[in-house]
Amino acid sequence: MDLLGKYGSGDEGSDGEGKQNKPLPVVEYKSLAIKNAAPLVPLDLKSHQRFDMPMAATKEIKHNPTAVSMWTPIAGPHNPFKKSSLGQEQGIVNNVITGFYEKTNYDNMAFEEQYHTYMRYGYSQDPSSLESKLIGDKDAIEKYNGQTIFSVVPAPVSDEQKQLRKKRKELTGNVEDIDNYQGPWGTYYYADQEEMPEANDEQKEHAAKLVLKKQKKKREEKEDNMEESSEFHGDKLYDYQGRSYIHPPPNLKPTPDAKNYIPKKLIHTWSGHTKGVSAIRFFPKYGHLMLSASMDSTIKIWDVYNQRKCLRTFYGHTEAVRDIDFNYDGTKFVSVSYDRYIKVWDTETGQLVSKHTSGKVPFCAKIHPEPDLSHEILVGQADKLVVQWDTRADEIVQKYDEHLGPVNTITFIDNNKKFLSTSDDKKAFVWEYGIPVVHKHIAEPDMHSMPYVAVHPSGKHWVGQSQDNRLMVFGAVAKVKLMTRKQFVGHLSAGYACQLGFSPDGKIIYSGDAQGRVFFWDYRTSKIYKKLKCHDQVCIGAIWHPIETSRFATCSWDGTIKYWD
Secondary structure, eight states: OOHHHHHTTSSOSBOTTSOBOOOOOOOOOOOOOOOOOSOOOOOOOOTTOOOOOOOTTTOOOSSOOOHHHHSSOOSSSOOTTOOOTTSOOTTSOOSBTTBOOOOOOOOHHHHHHHHHHHHHHSEEEOTTOSSOOEEEOHHHHHHHTTOOTTTOOOOOOOHHHHHHSOEEOOOOSOTTOTTTOOGGGOOEEOTTOSSOOOOOHHHHHHHHHHHHHHHHHHHHHHHHTOOOEEEEOSSOSSOTTSOOTTSOOTTOOOOTTOOOOOOOSEEEEEEOOSSOEEEEEEOTTTOSEEEEEETTSEEEEEESSTTOOEEEEEEOOSSOEEEEEEOSSSSEEEEEETTSOEEEEETTTOOEEEEEOOSSOEEEEEEOSSGGGTTEEEEEETTSOEEEEETTTTEEEEEEOOOSSOEEEEEEETTTTEEEEEETTSOEEEEETTOOSEEEEEOOTTOOOOSOEEEOTTSSEEEEEETTTEEEEEEOSSOOOEEEEEEEESSOOTTSOOOEEEOTTSSEEEEEOTTSEEEEEETTTOOEEEEEEOOSSOEEEEEEOSSSSSOEEEEETTSEEEEEO
């Protein structure tokens, strides 16, 4: 039965049978609430606009977007409450790592005004607000009514403040009394104090900066007035055959298979430096000459044979000379000094070949041992860098930047293909020559800095002068690692860069000592052979003669160089 058939058409009345029809019931329909889970996307694109992706080949956009559309939030579901690092909406993309920035023009006068106002009174205008809004110390804003440094009228100085101002002491004493009479150079004092108050930290720092500036200016003036020269102390520079002193004696020939013996007695002492001797080097292969660098800023060449006197003195550094090194044939040598200069000298004529500086203090220098690369010098500096100089072009061609402290030593290893550097950061790095990437990193928690390094004559090992009074042996070819079974102890070298080395046959290892001694060990068994007392002060340099089997030279901070047999 349908609803109309049961209840009729809805109008009251009678049907054909005379029955009364009932009215239809009133039915109310309630609409359900509709929730849209998709977030609102502010997309203001018109019907004719169309965003096409740029073509990969042509990199073109097929429309001209407005600035408003470019700054609208990114289309798509996003968190409407999320802000960027600078507080902008999510649609603003950061154009730097730390956020978003845009260029603007700002008057220098206005910047100085606000800067000095903030430094003086503690408030300034808010730079992020276009309105004249002040930020900073509220009490100061109320006190000065928001005025700037250029508009604030200074308060008048009261009589009490004038009395507190510093005054010069009255002239007291007799003019003839030199100790008590100060004259117009008398000290200042305050009215309520007898002497001037002690300077605060800011004043002390400012005074220290002035002293450093004055010292720098004085050093630059000395460098400008510096003249490189040398003085020959012999009778004749050339003999009847035209040979100079750098030519070795004819009877001096290398004997590679000779056995070396520990020296026992002193045979000669050279004394010509006025201050301590910092380094000595024998002439390559022959050792008939010896080069010495001193803290008196001079370099000398000594005759090892014949009369054993000083042959030439090199002048040119204004500060103490730290390190020296011969090239492969001894015709030239390099010197580095605390005056920040690296200088290359001609051994025979004493003339300056070239000088270089990077503005930093060089601690060590090594000329490349290969003849075709002898124009390149590696320099370890106080600014944690190892720089590679090309002396022909007077420029730095490579920088090795990995150390965390001043570089103390540079040593070539592995047939001069690599070099080793040690630093105050207690690390040792092995580098491929010319490649500024660390090839081998040597660092242990119990390691100490090694201010001097020597390579075994076989080239398979290298030894470092550790600052815990030990000599530490490392591999130098295949595996650059510590050889724990070989440790040489007994000497005192902590705090000093005492030179160490090997005998030419490689069986004896030696090292200087802080008490002026030289220790000799058996390299195979690590047993102490001999302790030789050489100097009264620290023995900073010790070197074995390359040909003589038992000849040995030492230098000290007492200014002497001694020759032993």
